[in-house]
Amino acid sequence: MLNHNEVDLNNCDREPIHIPGQIQSHGFLIVIDHNYTIRYHSDNISVFVEGIGNNLLGRSINDVELLIGQNEPKDFISQLISFGKKNGFEQTNPFTTDVQGNPFYLVISPTDDYYLLEFEPATSDLSIDIQKMIGRSISEMLADKNLQHLLDNAARQVKQIIRYDRVMIYRFADDGHGEVISEAKNDDLDPWVGLHYPASDIPKQARELYKLNLTRLIANVHTAPSKIITAADNSIPLDLTPSQLRAVSPIHIQYLKNMGVDSSFSISLIYKKELWGLIACHNYTPRFIDYKSRESSKLIGQILSSALEFRQDEENQQITQRYKVAIDQISKYLLKSISIEDALTQQEVTILDTTNASGVILLYENNTIKIGQTPNDNQIEDLLNWIKDNLGDSFHFTNNLSSVYPAAAAYKDIASGLMISVLSREMNEYVLWFKPEQIQTIKWAGNPEKPAEVAANGLMQISPRKSFGEWTQKVSGTSINWSNEEIKSAARLREEITYAINQKASAIRLLNDKLKQAYEELDAFSSTISHDLKNPLSTIKSYAQILTRNGNLEPKTQRIMERIMVGADKMNVMINEVLDYSRIGRSEVQNKRVEMEPIINDLVRDLKVAYNAPDAIVNIGDMPDIYGDPVMIAQVFANLISNAIKYAIPSGTPTVGIAGKLTETGVIYTISDNGIGIDIQYLPKVFELFGRLENARDIEGSGVGLSIVKRIIEKHHGKVWVDSELSKGSTFYVEFFYKHNI
Template sequence: MQNQSIDLSNCDNEPIHIPGQIQSHGFLIAIDQNLNITHHSENIHDFLKGLPDDLLGRSIREIESVIGQNEPPDFINQIITFGKINGFDQTNPFHTDIQGESFYLVISQSATSYLLEFEPTLSDLKTDVQKMIGRSISEMLADKDINNLLVNTASQIKTVIGYDRVMIYRFAADGHGEVVSEAKNDELEPWLGLHYPASDIPKQARELYKLNLTRLIADVYTTPSKIVSTRQYSQQPLDLTHSQLRAVSPIHIEYLKNMGVHSSFSISLMYKGELWGLVACHNYSPRFIDYKARESSKLIGQILSSALEFRQDEANKHLQERFTANVDALSKLMLKYNSIEEALTEQNITIIDAVDARGAVLTYEGHTAKLGTTPDDDQIKQLLSWIKINVTETFYCTNELPDVYPEAAAFKHVASGVMVLTLSHELSEYIIWFKPEHIETITWAGNPEKAAEVSADGTMKISPRKSFEAWSQQVSSKSQPWLDEEIKSAMRLKAEVSYAINQKAGAIRMLNERLKQAYEELDTFSFTISHDLKNPLSTIKGYAQMLTRDSSMQPRALETLNRISNRVDKMNSMINEVLDYSRIGRQDIVPVEVDLSTIINEHIRDLKIGYNADNLKVHIGKMPVVQGDPVMLSQVFANLLSNAIKYSMEQPQPAIHIEGREEETEVIYSIKDNGVGIDIKQLPRIFELFKRMDNVQHIEGSGVGLAIVKRIVEKHNGKIWVDSSLGKGSTFFVALKK
């Protein structure tokens, strides 16, 4: 596998998790569930003298006395049994003696096999990392400023592990990295501020850094040891995803050699489950760090990750609080003034304050209002025409507008970035924010574009850069990126504007005759669904059930008939949901005081049984009463609670939190879960009919429930919105009258 030719088209798919070999400073044995040896590294005989030549297929018990002369019988099986129950992080590393030499045994799983990796305990470190770690962490965290925190961290890690160069390397959204902090030997040239293209650490490598929080390359000039296997396992390469000794990609080895680096060590830095960056350590001579020292270094990385997350969240919180206060102010202004445009554009707080923009445009009821620095009238008119054709979603943003709309190059100095909220696509009503061009000079470590060379056979192959001299590139026609907090604020403003428009619309925005005609057409549509669709479905199910009574039917045929019946039931359910959706608009509401506490508690009890969710943790806070239709509001919370439970069940400890808080004129209920979450780019679509998010396609659902919920809430003159992060859960907010 390691000799595969890697070209430009498959570099990002290089199978680095199955290299077929390991680094040669240790050796590896893989065993199956019956403790039989399925794989081992070729260099095993260099470490274990007196082994039989034909190890493959033998039980590990046959060579335990050679591996651990002073260990009790069956000790490897005992370690594995304990590790399966308590986790191998509780057993690793196991200290043993191999023919007079001290070794660590590290065990991990690879599919149905167990990897037994042996590496020396002798380290090149002159310091005791575990003893120094407490003081080092105190020094790291001494400053609250993020930049100073990174500077302190690089300095302290260099002091602890003694590498020639220690860098904090941060990944950008496009995968390329920048050295944001550095501690080095005096004789080395500085690399602080240099950028490295995404191809230096491709996507699959970044994924492995999320799983393995430390990575040691002891000596780039040693020859890796191949892994041999039995014939039974030879067709399926051994997965070394969790291996400590996993060999290094030939491309990366060549890359390090071109840099003059003999040894490297990295510590992953995480932010909310994603790879924020690396502590990248380089040495210009071979360097080996034992397992315990690497684990101590990993702790430093985890503490730094927590500190970065805390400080970044603190900064995000201040930004979010500012945006929230401004959107709340705009919401009150829209209810105060008769004119939506006047409320959003002519007061002390305007739409420009909802995000960090330099300019904004509101097009509403045939009029265009400009705020701050914007393109001129003709340019805005042309941009609106482009938006009308090309922006089909309710939300759109980019920080590279000239790339997708070339005419924007003429006004890139004021609008290289644009964010669009669609209020009404049919009426061409939008809120548009602008960010100006942000010109920056990026200094790359070598020309990032020179990534390939022609080999002797004429094919193009990846050629890691041989020169790392600074290479500058000016980036233009881009703005600063739109932050998640800005996107959330814009979506919240859209909900508030929609609410205000619905409150003020009345007869001005709705023609009674057209509404009457639409209702008549809806009645016809409902009759068609209930009669012309449901009757044939009943017939199909009847025939299917009748055929299942035929004793001559083969099992496969019976299974197919049962599947037909199940699909008919699902279609019937979807038809009923669509009918419910269509009826909501025609139902009159006679509001009464509704005690949601009883409704919510009953739904929780029923849903826990329905989803077999015994391990679900439910916290219910205050439950203020509201005004509305009890049946409709019960349907709202049934849907929201069902979703919260359904999309949290894949978590080890599913949990939901429900509570209501009273404002001046309304009660705001929140339903929070720790489930799969929603991609921020898909948030604008979640209340649309038949819209389901990409990450829940494997979970049963019709895409109608949230559309029904939104329609009922709006029928009550209420508001609904959501705050969510992918993989972190969702919080739905429902605002209803007291």
């Protein structure tokens, strides 16, 4: 129990719902290890199996299975497990059997150490055959291309199939709270469309389980759960993550009771491997749906998820294309002989067109150019001072500026949303986009603050709210969120501006003294790395190698020595890459025509061997020649193809695409993969030195390779940019220009 100071909504996020220690009582559970010995079971087995006894722990499943499946062949459970291990347990689940004359389904779920054997009735409270209705219902559900109509159709079809009193489409927001965006209900029920529910109603760990278990049945909130028993000396709680019968959090049970709901059933809706929402079904009397019917219902969720993804991607593609056209046009302006400011702000297409902002400011070469609705000059000056003092990143965005910069509350009707792209922090050059306040009136289903109440022992505890009457909240100071498409567009625009600035820098922006000083420091740094770091590192590795030859070392000490050598090798690689990075800045480009086909083919062959990825699929298209330095060009493609293969390996079927195409001014190569992708918030930082991403921490790398790529491309007066989505893969673009265009 919690004391008063510990009671907050975060406690709901920490509730261990995957190890509840009990199951719903409409079925029973036996858990066996890999030797088929019973290690856990629910305490209600004797309710379903007469004469089986109350304690099966330590017995072989083969000894008791005849009492469970009297009409099954000997060792049928071990045979099912062997078949499932070879062919997948989705091929065996559910296995239809009988438990003392009653039809039951057996569902087998493997875990790291055990097999969960779940037995539940093969009968349902539904009077119809769900599987026969699925096909027609899906056809009707997908008949309309409008997204809202699609959701409304889905709710109606699911209600018609499972006959629950209320079926809702429940969508999660970025902060975890949910909203009912569609429903089909009995006529006597109040409508819930438009009602919001706080994130604590379905806390984070529950949302994670919904991604793993695509359906979830709570058959009767009024029945007592059955406890799971295990040996007295076993203190490890049983992980019921894959379980169908997993008991429900007491807080959630009370929550449903407070709503008057006796039974609930949910179907997960997944968008790009994340939980988009639920088909949430409520019934005001107990309702049991058998396993096969739940699996058929899961198919509806999977098809609706695919339809949602298709519709959403279609909309996103239209937006992306609109921004791409704008940036392509701006890029053409920048390549002309007009000034940077005029190219960005004075043409038919401007930087305002690259996002859905209502205003934008370009701060460049001590000039401030405004387009659309923006704060006044004094407000801009104060805002810039705050940005310089508080934001260190080269890219930043928020839809609630006044929450981090209170002075912005004075002009929230113009700038509640802010996106910042830093062109040069030293020279105070930025692009700032603004979005106005969008006042929202949110209708909550009851007060969203989950209250604490005094328990019988006098201590405070979390308690689900009892009232679900509409509770209105007015939200001000926020704008419409910056979309992924807008963020990608802003990142691409910065690359185009940086490229144009670099092209013009030789005439108007050279800072000779600082550059000279920077090169001198870089030379000194390189020398320090070569001598002061590499030599001691070699010594460390040599001593470790000598020690490993001592046959008297304990295994633990031997492993430590091996780790020292591996660490020394990694540090040596990083030092060499930093040296490469510094040398590129001082190297002269030896321009000539570079034949790309042998370079790419050799790299692909060698990298497949280096990463032990013989089955990696590498699709190679046209490979036009490039004008540049052969050694540097090879280094660029070695880094990009190496990354593509390395980060695609976790996908299971690594697939890489390499292709070049001729343009009016040069050649553009694309290197794509189906790997782990890049989180949208890190996209503008991928070419920064030591820019390792959070989702790549477990993959070997130094964070220098892409910085080297960018430096080489800049030496060739070319361009490099990236497009990526988390868990979907990345595409890198490198553009080289013809000799006469450099």
